[in-house]
Amino acid sequence: MITVRTLESRFLDRFAGRIGFLALALAYALLVLACLASLASEGELTLGRQPLANLVKTAGEFARPSFLDAWFGNPHLEYRSDDGTLLRVENRQEVELAYLAGLGRATWTTVRIATLGSLLGALLALPLSVLTARNLAAPRALAWPAKTILDVARSIHTLVFGLVLVGIVGLGPTAGILAIALHSMGTYGKLFAEAIESLDMAAIDAVRSVGAGPVQVFFNAVWPSVLPQFVSSHLYVWEFNIRDSTILGIIGAGGLGLLISEATSLFQWGRLATVLIVIVVLVAGFDAASRRIREALL
Amino acid sequence: MSPCLTLDSLLCQAQGRTLLAIDRLTVVHGERLAIIGANGAGKSTLLRLLSGFLPPASGALEVLGRRMDSPLPPRELRALRVEVGQVMQGLHLVGRLSARENVLIGSLGRVSGWRSWLRCFPADELTRAAGALHSVGLLARADTRADRLSGGERQKVAIARLLLQRPRLILADEPTAALDPAAAAEVCRLLVAAAAEATLISVVHNPSLLPLLADRVIGLRLGRIAFDLPVAQVDERRLVDLYRPAAGDEASLRPASAAIDPPARLAALS
Numbered sequence: 001m002i003t004v005r006t007l008e009s010r011f012l013d014r015f016a017g018r019i020g021f022l023a024l025a026l027a028y029a030l031l032v033l034a035c036l037a038s039l040a041s042e043g044e045l046t047l048g049r050q051p052l053a054n055l056v057k058t059a060g061e062f063a064r065p066s067f068l069d070a071w072f073g074n075p076h077l078e079y080r081s082d083d084g085t086l087l088r089v090e091n092r093q094e095v096e097l098a099y100l101a102g103l104g105r106a107t108w109t110t111v112r113i114a115t116l117g118s119l120l121g122a123l124l125a126l127p128l129s130v131l132t133a134r135n136l137a138a139p140r141a142l143a144w145p146a147k148t149i150l151d152v153a154r155s156i157h158t159l160v161f162g163l164v165l166v167g168i169v170g171l172g173p174t175a176g177i178l179a180i181a182l183h184s185m186g187t188y189g190k191l192f193a194e195a196i197e198s199l200d201m202a203a204i205d206a207v208r209s210v211g212a213g214p215v216q217v218f219f220n221a222v223w224p225s226v227l228p229q230f231v232s233s234h235l236y237v238w239e240f241n242i243r244d245s246t247i248l249g250i251i252g253a254g255g256l257g258l259l260i261s262e263a264t265s266l267f268q269w270g271r272l273a274t275v276l277i278v279i280v281v282l283v284a285g286f287d288a289a290s291r292r293i294r295e296a297l298l
Numbered sequence: 299m300s301p302c303l304t305l306d307s308l309l310c311q312a313q314g315r316t317l318l319a320i321d322r323l324t325v326v327h328g329e330r331l332a333i334i335g336a337n338g339a340g341k342s343t344l345l346r347l348l349s350g351f352l353p354p355a356s357g358a359l360e361v362l363g364r365r366m367d368s369p370l371p372p373r374e375l376r377a378l379r380v381e382v383g384q385v386m387q388g389l390h391l392v393g394r395l396s397a398r399e400n401v402l403i404g405s406l407g408r409v410s411g412w413r414s415w416l417r418c419f420p421a422d423e424l425t426r427a428a429g430a431l432h433s434v435g436l437l438a439r440a441d442t443r444a445d446r447l448s449g450g451e452r453q454k455v456a457i458a459r460l461l462l463q464r465p466r467l468i469l470a471d472e473p474t475a476a477l478d479p480a481a482a483a484e485v486c487r488l489l490v491a492a493a494a495e496a497t498l499i500s501v502v503h504n505p506s507l508l509p510l511l512a513d514r515v516i517g518l519r520l521g522r523i524a525f526d527l528p529v530a531q532v533d534e535r536r537l538v539d540l541y542r543p544a545a546g547d548e549a550s551l552r553p554a555s556a557a558i559d560p561p562a563r564l565a566a567l568s
Contacts, residue, residue, distance in 0.1 A: 200392070200393055200394075202386075202390060202391075203391070203392040203393060203394075205386075205390065206386075206390045206391055206392060206400075206403065207392065207403055207406070208379070209349065209379055209382075209384045209390070210379060210380065210383075210384075210403055210404055210406050210407060210459070210463055211376040211377065211378070211379035211380035211381075211406065211407045212376070212403070212406040212407075212414075213376060213410075215415060216406050216410075216414050216415070219414065219415040219416070219417070220392065220395075220403055220406065220414070220417065221392050224392060224394045224395050225392070225393070225394050228394065
C-alpha cells in the first residue's frame with residue numbers, strides 16, 4: 001500500500017508539470033471550438049454574398065491610389081445628366097491636389113496629437129513610476145494608488161478614452177492629445193518603473209564612496225544610468241502613438257483618421273489607399289529613426 | 299608617526315554571528331598593510347567598517363582622527379569618505395559614463411554645486427583627470443564607456459580616480475580578482491604608486507602579490523587576528539595554517555578547499 005502510494009506520488013511529481021500543461025492546452029482547444037461552434041450555429045460564420053467579386057472590385061480600386069490623379073487625372077472631366085446636358089466640368093488634377101494638401105495638414109495634425117500626447121503621458125507617468133518602482137520602496141499608501149492608476153490607464157484603450165473625452169472637451173485634437181496621454185501614461189509608468197528598478201547599485205556605491213552628497217549621487221550615478229532608458233522608452237511609446245493617433249480621427253479627434261472614415265463611408269478606396277500609403281511611410285520612417293536613436297543610446 | 303586608524307576591543311556581529319573580534323590594531327600613516335584570510339574570515343567586513351558602510355557592535359574605532367564607534371552623521375561620513383579612497387572588485391565604476399568621467403568622480407569632494415550636477419568639471423580638474431589617465435596608461439581610452447572596458451582597464455580607471463581623489467587612506471578589496479597574472483602585477487604596481495602619500499590597506503587572496511602590495515601582513519581567521527607580521531616573515535606554514543578549514547567543518551570542506559586554495563594544495567603535495 002505504501003509503495004503504491006509512493007509510486008503514485010513519484011509519478012505525479014514527474015508528470016505534474018506536463019499534465020498541467022496538457023490540461024491548459026485542452027482548455028484552450030475547447031475555447032477555440034466553443035467560439036467557432038457558437039458563431040456557426042448563429043449563422044455568423046459567413047463571408048457575405050459575393051466575397052470574391054467584392055474583393056476584386058475593392059482591390060482594383062486600391063491598386064489605383066487617388067494621388068496619381070494629381071498628375072494623370074482628367075483635367076476636363078464632364079459630368080452629364082442622362083439626357084446629355086452638361087452639369088459641371090471638374091479638373092481632376094486640381095481636386096486631387098487640393099485633397100493632397102488636406103492630407104498634408106491631416107498628417108501634421110496626427111503628428112501633433114501623437115507628439116504632445118506622448119509628452120504629456122510621459123510627464124504624468126514620471127511621478128507615478130517613481131512611486132511604483134519597487135527598489136525605491138515608496139510608502140504603500142502612495143505606491144498602491146499609483147499602481148492602480150497606471151493599471152487602469154493601461155487597460156483602457158485610447159479609443160475609449162477618446163470617445164469619452166470628445167464628449168467632455170469637444171471635437172478636435174485636444175481630445176486626441178488627452179486620450180493618447182491618458183492611455184500611454186500607463187505604458188510609460190510601467191517602462192519607467194522597470195528602468196528605475198534595473199538601476200546599477202554598484203555605480204551608486206562607487207559615487208557614494210568618494211563622499212558625494214545625495215544630489216551628486218543622483219546626477220552622477222542615477223541620472224546617467226536611467227536617462228537613456230527613459231529616452232528609449234519615450235521613443236518607443238511615441239512611435240506606437242503615431243500609429244495609434246491615425247485611428248483617433250475616426251472618433252472626431254481630427255487628423256488622418258478623419259480622412260479614413262470619410263473615404264470608407266464614401267467607398268472611395270483609391271483615396272483610402274492614398275491615406276494608407278501616407279500612414280505606412282510615416283510610421284515606417286518614424287520607426288526607423290527611433291530604432292536608430294535607441295540603438296545609439298543603449 | 300600619528301596613527302591612521304586604531305581599533306580597540308572591537309566587535310562586529312550580524313544575526314548573532316561574530317564577524318569580527320579584534321583586540322587591538324593600530325596602523326600608522328604611510329603603512330602598506332595587507333589583510334589575508336579564507337573566505338568569511340572577516341576581511342571585507344573590516345574594510346566596510348573602515349569606510350563607514352557598517353557600524354561596529356561595540357569597542358572603539360578611530361579612522362583618520364574620527365571616532366566611529368557609533369554611526370557618523372551623514373555630513374561627517376561624507377567628509378570621511380572624501381579622505382578614504384576605495385578600489386573594489388572591478389564593479390566599482392559607473393558603467394554608462396566614460397573612463398574620463400569616472401575618474402572625475404574622484405573630484406566630487408572638491409567640486410560642488412551645479413558643476414558637479416551637470417558634470418561640467420573645472421578646467422584644472424579636467425587636466426588632472428587627463429594626467430591621472432595618462433599615468434595609468436589609459437589616456438587613449440579616456441572616452442570609452444566604462445562598461446566597454448576590460449577588467450584590468452576598469453581597475454586602472456578606479457586607480458586613476460584615486461589619483462584625482464587624493465585620499466589619505468586607500469582601501470582595496472581584492473583589487474586583482476579576475477585579472478590575469480600580468481594585469482594583476484600591473485594593477486598592484488599602479489595601486490602602490492597611487493598610494494605614495496597615503497596609507498594602503500588591501501585585501502589579497504594571491505600570496506604571490508603580498509610583496510608587491512604590503513610591508514605588513516595581517517592574517518584573519520574566523521574574525522580574529524591570527525598573525526600580524528612583516529611581509530618577509532609570512533611563510534608557507536603560516537599561510538597553510540591560515541587557510542586550514544575550521545575544526546567543525548574540516549571533514550566536509552577539505553577536498554573542496556584543497557582543490558581551490560593554492561597554499562592548501564601545496565601542503566597536500568609536500
